[in-house]
Amino acid sequence: MRLTVRHTTTYRYAPPRRAVVQSHRLTPSVFEGQQTIWWNISVPGAWTGATFRDGAGDRIETVSMLGPVEEVLVEVTGEVETQDLAGVLRGHRETVPPTAYLRTTRATHPDTGLRELSADALAGADGDPLDRAHRLSRAVAEAIAYVPGETHAHTSAAEALSLGKGVCQDHAHALIGAAIAADMPARYVTGYLFVGDEPMGEASHAWAEIHVPELGWVGFDPANRCCPDARYIRLGSGHDAQLAAPIRGLAQGVGEERLDVSVDVAEAAQSQQQ
Incomplete structure (x- = not known):
């Protein structure tokens, strides 16, 4: 599948900030499941600093703007060819060992509820780690209904599970917590999803990856009850x-900050006909 992306993020500051520095994780991952045809990241008025690939294999770019800064516009456009690898992150180069992802954060820490969910999901399971990962993903999907607007950016996995409602971020956090409770390394993944005409879809998307021996990292998307396929673009x-965010930054100064985000993912053939 060939997909086009247009992702615009606008920050507005009142009063203007003295300076703004951002770190971008906005370039598609390099692995067998996707090939970047072309990609452009534009930040008018900013100058680019360090650019590198981190230990997790992600391309990181830093940009800076000197004030007074009233607005920062980050525009991402590009085209990616994808294929369905059943969620397996095949051919992705990284140096961080999987065991590093047994560490939890406030967002993913498994409380009693998450540990019970994990244990119940794996009760009666055999030793097949892939089957165990699928069981955990199904359990999270059943425990947290997809309901936008019920949680916020700082809602933890434990809180979302207790509420029984959430969005893709909450599903990913909960699956990470449940997997780590079962001593299975897991991490948060950001990217894009071609949703077509689905009314509940999110073009800017998140899911989780669980490390499965002999297969490596395998993606699971409880929000859509599937593994990432050709509709997904991994960033x-x-x-x-927070740690996987496509854009992280610091604005020097105090005042109001407004954020507007627009994301559109389309099939390339369709976009060319419009």
């Missing part, structure tokens, strides 16, 4: 949503 990963 990067981290221990949770």
